[in-house]
Amino acid sequence: MDEDLRERLRTAAAAHRPDRARMLARIERGMAEEPPSRPARGPRTPMPWLRVAGATAAVCGVLAAGAFAVTAAGREDPSGGQRVAAGPASPSSSSPTAGTQPSPGRGGALPAVNGPLRSEGSLNPNSNSYWAQSEVTVTTDRPLTSLTVELRIALNGGVNATGSWRSLPERDFVVSAREKDGFLVYRWTLKPRRSVPTGTHTFAGQYNHASGARDAGRDDYTAHAGVGGEQTSVGGVFTERR
Known part of the structure; x- marks a missing residue:
């Protein structure tokens, strides 16, 4: 060629x-x-x-x-994160993220702040028509050398004590529960030569009451603490936590 x-x-x-x-x-x-019909016998038609x-x-x-x-x-975007296609939003996508404060009930959240000490009282959401748990959270940004937390539940609606607990070690506290001046009083007192570390700590009192909704309007709490040789205190009432 x-x-x-x-x-x-x-x-x-x-x-x-x-x-x-x-x-x-x-x-x-x-x-x-359509494929051609195959003969009764013989190889298949290719x-x-x-x-x-x-x-x-x-x-x-x-x-x-x-x-x-x-x-x-x-495919990655310029910021270094991976780009993912977003699907339709589900009903749960609007729920609060972890760490978001729950919506309080009556009166809104009432945290009390005094120096390094902050506190808040709430009614546990697992409370029901016959039983309840009132909780006090105490937050400190410095170690405490002394601490006394007192929780008072008005003796209305057939209230009677069923127990208490705290998130700190039991051996570090003297605990008492008694009726005084028309209240069921739970008290936690830090023992001598013990301390409370920085962070958030919970104290809870439990009680039965008559069937139905109970009026907690008179319930309250106080917390007295020693911080670096100084005394400070906070207190408040309880809100419904959901």
């Missing part, structure tokens, strides 16, 4: 533009054809090459689309 012929063949090949639409139409027609080519093209298209979707979903 001379050089002139080769050059013309290369030019023709480079100028050729296949009719893609016509090719796809032929493939679709081939896939839509599938036409166009049908094989069409099936292969369809599979390749699905795989290519899947690969594109995976690549797009894992």
Whole structure:
């Protein structure tokens, strides 16, 4: 083959533009054809090459689309975080995140603050029509050398003591529960030569009461603490915590 012929063949090949639409139409027609009926005996009739080519093209298209979707979903944005496609918001997506303060009931949250000491009183959400738990949280940003927490529950609605607890070690406190001046009084007193570390600490008093809602409007608490040779105190009432 001379050089002139080769050059013309290369030019023709480079100028050729296949009719893609016509090719796809032929493939679709081939896939839509019903296979010829097989004889009662003998080898199976082979599938036409166009049908094989069409099936292969369809599979390749699905795989290519899947690969594109995976690549797009894992692409990182300029800030270094991974970009993820967001789905429709679920009803739970509006719920408070971890660490968000719960919505208080009657009167709103009433934290008391005095120097390094902060406190809050709340009614445990597991309280019911016959039993309740009132809780005091005491937060300090410095170690305490002394601490006395007193929780008072008005003796209305058939109140009677059922127990108490605190998040700090039991061996560090003297605990008492008694009725005085129309109140059930729970008291926790830090023993000598003991200390309370920085952080948030809980003190809880439990009690039964008559069936139904109980009026806790007269219930209150106080906390007296020693911090670095100085005395400080906080106090307040209880809100319903949900």
